[in-house]
Amino acid sequence: MSHTYEYPRPALTVDCVVFGQDEEDLKVLLIRRGVEPYAGRWALPGGFVRMEESLDAAARRELEEEAGIRPGHMEQLYTFGDPGRDPRGRVVTVAYFALVKLSDHTLHAATDAREAAWFSVWDAPKLAFDHADVLATALQRLKGKVRYQPIGFELLPPKFTLTQLQRLYEVILERPLDKRNFRKKILAMDLLEELDEVEQDVSHRAARLYRFDHKKYKQLEKAGFNFEL
Amino acid sequence: MSHTYEYPRPALTVDCVVFGQDEEDLKVLLIRRGVEPYAGRWALPGGFVRMEESLDAAARRELEEEAGIRPGHMEQLYTFGDPGRDPRGRVVTVAYFALVKLSDHTLHAATDAREAAWFSVWDAPKLAFDHADVLATALQRLKGKVRYQPIGFELLPPKFTLTQLQRLYEVILERPLDKRNFRKKILAMDLLEELDEVEQDVSHRAARLYRFDHKKYKQLEKAGFNFEL
DNA sequence: TGACCGGGGTGTGCGTTGGACACTATGGCT
DNA sequence: AGCCATAGTGTCCAACGCACACCCCGGTCA
Structure with a gap:
């Protein structure tokens, strides 16, 4: 045909x-x-x-x-x-x-x-x-x-550490970020849910796990909030 | 065929x-x-x-x-x-x-x-x-x-007043801008060439004309400069 | 079991920037 | 001469961006 x-x-x-x-x-x-x-x-x-x-x-x-x-x-x-x-x-x-x-x-x-x-x-x-x-x-x-929309989380597992998140941004943006400033900024947005869990099977102090709160983001977005890192 | x-x-x-x-x-x-x-x-x-x-x-x-x-x-x-x-x-x-x-x-x-x-x-x-x-x-x-790239100038005549430029941004962004802050910011970028001419045929004080310096922008852009308004 | 190693987690200070805000200057018109 | 419409100009304060260093914790290994 x-x-x-x-x-x-x-x-x-x-x-x-x-x-x-x-x-x-x-x-x-x-x-x-x-x-x-x-x-x-x-x-x-x-x-x-x-x-x-x-x-x-x-x-x-x-x-x-x-x-x-x-x-x-x-x-x-x-x-x-x-x-x-x-x-x-x-x-x-x-x-x-x-x-x-x-x-x-x-x-x-x-x-x-x-x-x-x-x-x-x-x-x-x-x-x-x-x-x-x-x-x-x-x-x-x-x-x-990646700096203006929280799409980076789609690359990480559902539960992740702040260091993993920072690495992600560093890899994408091709430049090092300051640990304290990064954490301050991302936590200030109040979009990460702090879990009562830590990472497993690491040979050093285990880091706390976080989860991105999609629902909260949708709400804030409607209210005129702009993600920015 | x-x-x-x-x-x-x-x-x-x-x-x-x-x-x-x-x-x-x-x-x-x-x-x-x-x-x-x-x-x-x-x-x-x-x-x-x-x-x-x-x-x-x-x-x-x-x-x-x-x-x-x-x-x-x-x-x-x-x-x-x-x-x-x-x-x-x-x-x-x-x-x-x-x-x-x-x-x-x-x-x-x-x-x-x-x-x-x-x-x-x-x-x-x-x-x-x-x-x-x-x-x-x-x-x-x-x-x-329009806020991150100087494309707005393509909508204006080659020679324009700062008020015309401000109106343009106000119309596109759908919000009023402060005159003094706008001028401060746009002039600080040093991308406008101040001409020895003023607008004609107006029934009030004539405003100075400016021209956008495309060449200078290209240079600055290469050097990592980011237009932002 | 104590020392070490590897990352985790935390706060301050300073310079810059964004944004609010009001008055004088100029030129045309009547 | 006075009026009117727009041009043009500077300060202050709060918020933000960014640089910066040390103690904590848990696991490993001698």
């Missing part, structure tokens, strides 16, 4: 930049391509948009299919449509930006017979198509957004 | 939200549709993307064709692709966001046999398709961006 149109149309795909965080650095999810073009190269997960699904739905579907991932945060990033970005012809791609807790998706084996893996964003392999541009755009967005 | 593909493809369009400013309020450029669907309704300028042109180029071309406008600032806004947003079938649109100096495009008559006009953004007519959503998204972007 084929489809005919009066005028030519570009093909439409979605591609996802999925970030995760692993103690020391920021990771991005890549899939190794099995077919030409760029067979064997690493690329962002993605695929063609179906006629009956929204763009968001397409992005979620591809992530589920290619990596078994259901991200905690997802938003549209940018649409890349230069003629020539795909050697097969005109392909326009709507890029998405997603955050997942690595703890939920540690050893996700290659689903769908494809090889998938986490790479450090600072040390990623050469990517297919213009995916290096897409990745760079996503990183810029993450860096810009 | 027709075009056949193995899988169905959405049609791809671009739509532009063009803002201008006119003393007292913020305007948006609309075009009256001549054909179904939504014949007679006002809509954002836009049209189909051609196979050999980039998305940016398509947006610029449509603006030129439909309104004779070449905007001072243009950037991609968001891509709208819900199935059902266009009654003709699946049409995905990449929305753009543009700023023009109204002084350059005052009485642009209906080019292309279409009717085009500026409307106050707070008092726009009912729009075709999901263009009201697009407009709302663009407004949000403008409000957010």
Whole structure:
């Protein structure tokens, strides 16, 4: 079955930049391509948009299919449509930006017979198509957004220590933060719930665990509060 | 001549939200549709993307064709692709966001046999398709961006008074600003060139004219300077 | 069992910035 | 000459950002 149109149309795909965080650095999810073009190269997960699904739905579907991932945060990033970005012809791609807790998706084996893996964003392999541009755009967005919206918590486990949180920001922003100032500021927002638990299995004094209070944030947001770090 | 593909493809369009400013309020450029669907309704300028042109180029071309406008600032806004947003079938649109100096495009008559006009953004007519959503998204972007990037100057004539500049920000941000604080802050950035000219034809004390120094801004930006108002 | 090691957790002081606030200056008009 | 409409200008206070160093605790190992 084929489809005919009066005028030519570009093909439409979605591609996802999925970030995760692993103690020391920021990771991005890549899939190794099995077919030409760029067979064997690493690329962002993605695929063609179906006629009956929204763009968001397409992005979620591809992530589920290619990596078994259901991200905690997802938003549209940018649409890349230069003629020539795909050697097969005109392909326009709507890029998405997603955050997942690595703890939920540690050893996700290659689903769908494809090889998938986490790479450090600072040390990623050469990517297919213009995916290096897409990745760079996503990183810029993450860096810009993390300071004004509490999306960073989507990268951490539900219960985390303040040091983990600080590390997260340091890794994303690529600069050291002052421990006391960081804690003062984040606690002053009153968005963290202090739990009666401490971390386990550490060979030093255990740190207290906290949980991000999504509900309280929603309320404060409506009241005109602005998260800022 | 027709075009056949193995899988169905959405049609791809671009739509532009063009803002201008006119003393007292913020305007948006609309075009009256001549054909179904939504014949007679006002809509954002836009049209189909051609196979050999980039998305940016398509947006610029449509603006030129439909309104004779070449905007001072243009950037991609968001891509709208819900199935059902266009009654003709699946049409995905990449929305753009543009700023023009109204002084350059005052009485642009209906080019292309279409009717085009500026409307106050707070008092726009009912729009075709999901263009009201697009407009709302663009407004949000403008409000957010104007404080952190010096794009507001693209809405003013090359030479302007500090009061004009302040009005511009007040209109966009929808709140009054303090005259002395505003002047202090904007002049402290040292991005305005003070001219040896004053405004003409006013029936009161004439204000000094200033010009935005794009070159200096580029330099400072490279050096890590951040515009902020 | 005591010393050490590795991170956890805490407060102050200073310089800068944001924001409130009111009067004089100037030029055109009548 | 007086009026009117807008231009232009400085101070003070509170809040915030940022630099900075020490004791605490629990586990490990000699």
